[in-house]
Amino acid sequence: MAGSRNRAVLVGLLLVVACVPAAVIVAPTAAFPAASPAALSAATPAFSEPSDPPAAPAPLPAATNLRPAATNLRPAVRPPSAAVPPAVVTPPPPAWDIEVARFESNARVEYFVERFSGALKPTFEVALRRGSRFAPMIHARLRAAGLPEDLIYLSLIESWFDPNAYSRAAAVGMWQFMTSTARGVGLRVDWWIDERRDPVRATDGAVAYLTELRDDFGSIYLAAAAYNGGSGRISRGLATHATALEGRLGDDLFFALADQQALRTETRDYVPKLIAAALVGKDPLRYNLHVTAAEPFRWDSVTVPLATPLLAVAKGLAISIDSLLEYNPQILRGMTPPIGSAVWLRVPVGTTAGFLERFTALPEAERTGVRPVVTRAGDYVTKIARANGLTAAQLNTYNPQATRLKNGNLQVGQRILVPRLDVVRGARAVPDPKIERYGSSGSYHAVKRGESLLLIARRNGTSVAVLKRLNSLRSDRIRIGQRLRIR
Helix, strand or coil: CHHHHHHHHHHHHHHHHHHCCCCEEECCCCCCCCCCHHHHHHHCCCCCCCCCCCCCCCCCCCHHHHCCCCCCCCCCCCCCCCCCCCEEECCCCCCCCCCCHHHCCCHHHHHHHHHHHCCCHHHHHHHHHHHHHHHHHHHHHHHHCCCCHHHHHHHHHHHCCCCCCECCCCCECCCCECHHHHHHCCCCECCCEEHHHCHHHHHHHHHHHHHHHHHHHCCHHHHHHHHHHCHHHHHHHHHHCCCCCCCCCCCHHHHHHHHCCCCCHHHHCHHHHHHHHHHHHHCHHHHCCCCCCCCCCCCEEEEECCCCEHHHHHHHHCCCHHHHHHHCCCECECECCCCCCCEEEEECCCCCCCHHHHHHCCCHHHHCCEEEEECCCCCCHHHHHHHCCCCHHHHHHCCCCCCECCCCCECCCCEEEEECHHHHHCECCCCCCCCCCCCHHHCEEECCCCCCHHHHHHHCCCCHHHHHHHCCCCCCCCCCCCEEECC
């Protein structure tokens, strides 16, 4: 009997323990940790193939199936009245694949950590959320190339993860490529398309470039410094200070080189800024940052003909023009290029069904972005522009190779492309991507003998009214040698 009573008490105690809920608190860690291979394969399709929509989650079992088989059992011991304290699971510390711990106390690292978690905290939080959209794609490409995935933070310090970022030196995109460097890693940069703005193609370019720099210098931090300051400057610094740097290897070599004052201030600060961004970005709660992750960047694709307005593509997909522009920031002039071959566009997942039928059902005029006009004697840009409801600057955008005579008129017999108004509205206000820097020579004009405002305006594809506004002129009078701003 005693044995039976003991067994009954034991069963009751076990039931009590089973009935007491235990809350578990799990604190989030990194703003965008490296994703698992399975998650990445769903979130980041190959560049040349569309992605598939995520599979629907399996349905939950019916509520009746969740009831215990027996309902007439009562605990032998009444549960305690005091609430059971929740179990707290402390998240593991961030895992690093760049060297951080030894440099965390560096004075410049500490400075930038304070900046990112202090005065720049709101901007940093916005950047982390923006970056979380592209993080699975970037992680996958870095990992596939054998590069540290923490190099994702290089894009943060370059552009705050903004695909349309533009610097005064004409570096463009999330990875801030100059034109020559971008072309060197296989990106298309011309009047019509600038793949530096394409987050996926630009990431491919950055991975290729960083791999080359890492192989050249044998150090991730020297590669990062060369990404910012140029490989030539790093190579010269290492050669000039070879004796002082003797015995220093790997990532230590960057800090030793920086101590020699061999680098520009911006490049000396570049690696500390990268480390600080990683420290804050991978452990935001430690620095009181709160970031909500965005939906991963995923896409399907369509191929469209030359000179096709993006608005027509958007109508065929049954999406907004703004959505299509978000997926294709590399398309600069509101339409696919008028020369070359058909163009591959990214589109939101699930929008391609029925595209061809809807697109071909549009009137042909809506599917053609420009119409040609053959110039006659006395034609000039402003004249043709006004006849078609455009400004001279807008017409010039679609005719970068137009030939002008000395008097500012257009050469007779050449074909001028006149864009649709919806094409102009979908264009991005960007200068010529082929130009590395935009100095005064392309934006100002020195007045010569015999020139008038009208003549200068015609030669430069603008109007007298614009010239007067840019130069605060109250009349049309100008003098020889006067420096006029053109645009």
